[in-house]
Amino acid sequence: MKKKEEKTEESISIGLLDILKNKYAKSNFSTANSIQSLQRFRSGIAGIDCLLGGGWPVGRVVELAGKESAGKSAISIRACLHEVENKYTALYQDLEQTVTREYLEYMGVSGEVAERFICNVPTYGEEAVDIGLVAAADETVRLIVTDSVPFMMPKTVLDKLGDDSAYNPSAMSQAAMFNRLKQNIVSGLTYSNSCWLFINQIRDNTNSVYGGVHSPGGHTLAHLYSIRLHITHTSLEADKPGLIKSHIKSIKNKTFTPGLGTEIPIYKGRVQLGQSLVIEAVKVGLINKSGSWYSLDNEFREQQGIQLSKLGQGDEKAGKVLEDSPETYKLLYDEVLKTHIDKYCLKLGGDT
Incomplete structure (x- = not known):
């Protein structure tokens, strides 16, 4: 009798699914075990990948x-x-119009990889969204960056600003634009290979007696984000001008898992990849720190067959030693992400 009851419940479930699909053909119905798993691709920055949970989430x-x-x-x-170096395409929307050829070459975007690094200066907010969605439909595009949200002004606002009559646009006009376009963004990314990164500003909240800060775009955009990374503050290194550490949460x-934090070292405008990896490796115990000296964990070295042991004094020098040893760098990067995810991942079921 028990098997017969289970079969009946299953048939009822399948029958309901067929009824819903027939009646609401435009909606997407599926059972829990047929939902696709979330795919990710790495940013190339250890601290960012650890915060994200392994890399940028696709779609x-x-x-x-x-x-x-x-x-x-x-x-x-x-x-x-990082994406163009791995033979993919990246779209960078420079609404602030601050990117120059010299700046990109300084950052390392030159030669063959520069052909896959596409820059764009949209005229207004709706155009920026349309261009981003066209890029997302291309299978070779992995990362779309919009820099930045406060410059995504609606077309109606820009048209009225060109009139002779006085016009004072409010923040609500931009929020209303995102409210209209939110479904287009979600639908356009659902079946794409891309992740869309919006760069935003943090501004003081002047509309409240309690102060505080907020980011432009309205509540709709805030709810649209799957992940929100905020740079809470930056610290300057007194003994090395030009070096800052961006503290991100x-x-x-x-x-x-939300609420995690990291610090990204940036020297003369360039992200220090090796130094970021050292910082994360220390957190999970794959690099030992004694005073200001760094060395690889002995157990990790033996498991991976790594000859390198001592990394040097200071996280900057330790990072450069790792960058000069690509094989060790990759092995450590993979293990850092694996250990970090195992440590902070939400474990459902079992012992708690």
Whole structure:
């Protein structure tokens, strides 16, 4: 009798699914075991990948927000460079019109990879979204960056600003634009191979007696993000001018554990990849720190068959030693992500 009851319940479930599909043909119905798993691709920056949960989530929207000179553009361009170096295409929407050829060459975007690094300056907000969706439909495009949200002004606002009559646009006009376009963005990314990164600013909240900060775009855009990374503050290194450490916190993450933080070292505008890897490896115990000296964990070295042991004094020098040893760098990067995900991943079921 028990087997017969289970079969009956299954047939009822399948019957209901068929009824729903026939009645609501435009809606997407599926059972839980047929939903596709979330795919990711790496940013090339260890600290960012650890916050994200292994890399950029495919088909999702991510926010990177912070105050001026916090490293937002440096991080996003470095992430785009990682994609074009791996034979994919990246789209960088420069609404602020601050990117120059010399700057990109300085960041490493030159030669063959520059052909796959596409820059675009949209005229207004709706055009930026349309161009991003066209790029997302291309299978070779992995990362789309829009820099930045406050410059995505609606076309109606720009048209009225050109009139002789006085016009004072409000923040609600931009929020209304995103409210109209949110479904287009979600639908366009659902079956794509891309992740869309919106760079945003953090501004003081002047509309409240309690102060605080907010990011432009309205509540609709905030809810649209699957992940929100905020640069809370930056610290300067007194003994080395030009070096800053951007402290980033994931205030929202619907694909991994939220509330995690990291610091990304940036020297003269360039993200220090090796130094970022050292910082994350120390957190999970794959690199030992004794005073200011760094060395690889002995157990990890023996498991991977790595000859390198001592990395040097200071995380900067340790990072350069790793960058000069590509095989060790890759092995450590893979193990750092694996260990980090095992440590902070939400474990459902079993012992808690």
